[in-house]
Amino acid sequence: MESGTAGIGREVAVEVVTTASLAPSIHNTQPWRWRLAAGRLALAPDVGRRLPVLDPDGRQLVVSCGAALLHARLACRVLGLEPEVELLPGSAGRPGPEPALRDDLVLATLDVRGRHAPTDADRLLFSAAGARHTDRRPFADQPLEPVLLEQLRRAAEAEGAWLMPLAHSDQRLGAAVVAARADWAEQTDPAYRAELATWRRADGPAGDGVPTDVAATHHPFRASDFPLRDFDTTGTADAAGTAGGPPPTENPTVIVLGTDADQTEDRLRAGQALARVLLTVTAAGAAASPLGQPVDSDGYRSVIERMLSxxxxxxxxLRVGYPRRDAAASTLTPRRPLGEILVID
Ligand SMILES: Cc1cc2nc3c(=O)[nH]c(=O)nc-3n(C[C@H](O)[C@H](O)[C@H](O)COP(=O)(O)O)c2cc1C
Incomplete structure (x- = not known):
């Protein structure tokens, strides 16, 4: 197997797609479908899982699929296979209109080209894939190690994206004000709240959506300059965890991940960069959670872009930090069964 397409078999496909399914996705919608045909995996969007209110043009759906693709590539490498990916086969780089987001759009194909010995870095990130989760708990009052910040920057750049920490207090203040305003706009939008409620899982196990025990809820004593997305749509959030007085104000490291352009291909790259950054965070013993509200809408997103020049x-x-030593254990969010996301021809 020196050169040429080695082909992905059924067993490898199962391993690869299982790892891909551990990727983060907006509201844990897992908006992806995989098909194995002729030794090649094809990744397509599951458009029925798009969030019409939060994500009308499907940007965050595509970013989520990009994250799954990075996990899939990593699984191939750890299996000793050299992955070869083509984004938007047949249309990438060609002038013309953006491909419409439809169930039959192939976002990427994944082939294997010969064998490759996994590196230590591959193994480290792969083992982080099983442990990574969105950690919305308060972080310790400890700045991120500069060496980790540098690793995150390189992780983003390796996938064709860029990463910028909000290092200056004026940048941080401006972004926090926009974040608070965007959060308020969503909280007071009945359509947003109704959509969120359909992905909130309060009643036992489900294969998708955000379980209440991993979600953050606003309560009067959780003070942070950047609001977390409040998954409580019932308005009954209590002040859990406030015994003994209010906890200290949270001051996490905040980083911005972006791309030079904003086409489907760029969004796929952003998703791969996001996944590589998050796995690097986990591998370093740190934790992260997205602060999505200011970039949900194009309006607030461009306000922050202009403000940060x-x-x-x-x-x-993303907010990034280290879990507090006294924090209660956090739990993993469930995934859909493989049979729902992988078709083998
Ligand atoms: C594009 C994208 C946007 C997200 N936005 C938010 C957000 O605004 N707030 C939040 O708490 N989590 C956000 N998440 C995290 C998802 O809710 C999380 O990945 C999903 O529930 C699965 O959980 P896990 O990451 O713990 O596996 C986002 C994830 C992605 C990929």
């Missing part, structure tokens, strides 16, 4: 496009804002 960014020529490109913000794809994600």
């Amino acid at each position: 960014i020529a490109g496009h913000i794809q994600m804002i």
Whole structure:
């Protein structure tokens, strides 16, 4: 198997798609479908899982699919296979209109080209895939190690994206004000709340959506300059965890991940960068959660881009930090069964 397409078999496909399914996705919608045909995996969007209110043009759906693609590539490498990916086969790089987001659009194909010995870095990130989760708990009052910040920057750049920490207090203040305003706009939008409620899982196990025990809820004593997305749509959030007085104000490191352009291909790259960044965070013993509200709408997103003098496009804002030593254990969010997301021809 020196050169040429080695072909993906059934067993490898199952391993690869299982790892891909561990990727983060907006509201845990897992909006992806995989098909194995002629030794090649094809990734397509599951358009019925798009969020019409939060994500009308499907940007965050595509970013989520990009994250799954990075996980799939990593699984191939750890299996000793050299992955070869083509984004938007047949249309990438060609002038013309953007491909419409439809169930039959192939976002990417994944082939294997010969064998490759996995590196230590591949193994480290792969083992992080099983442990990574969105951690919305308060973080320790400890700045991110500069060496980790540098690793995150390189992880984003390796996937064709860029990463910028909000290092200056004026940048941070401006972004926090926009984030608070965007959060308020969503909280007071009945359509947004109704859509969120359909992905909130309060009643036992489900294969998708955000379970209440991993979701953050606003309560009067959780003070942070950047609001987390409040998954409580019932308005009954209590002040859990406030015994003994209010906890200290949270001051997490905030990083911005973006791309120079904002086409489907760029969004796929952003998703791969996001996944590589998040796995690097987990592998370093740190934790992260997206601060999505300011980039949900094009309006607030471009306000922040202008404010930060960014020529490109913000794809994600993340808070990153270290879990507190006294924090209760956090749990993993469920995934859909493989039979729902993988078709083998
Ligand atoms: C594009 C995208 C946007 C997201 N936005 C938010 C957000 O605004 N707030 C949040 O708490 N989590 C956000 N998440 C995290 C998802 O809710 C999370 O990935 C999903 O529930 C699965 O959980 P896990 O990451 O723990 O596996 C986002 C994830 C993606 C990929």
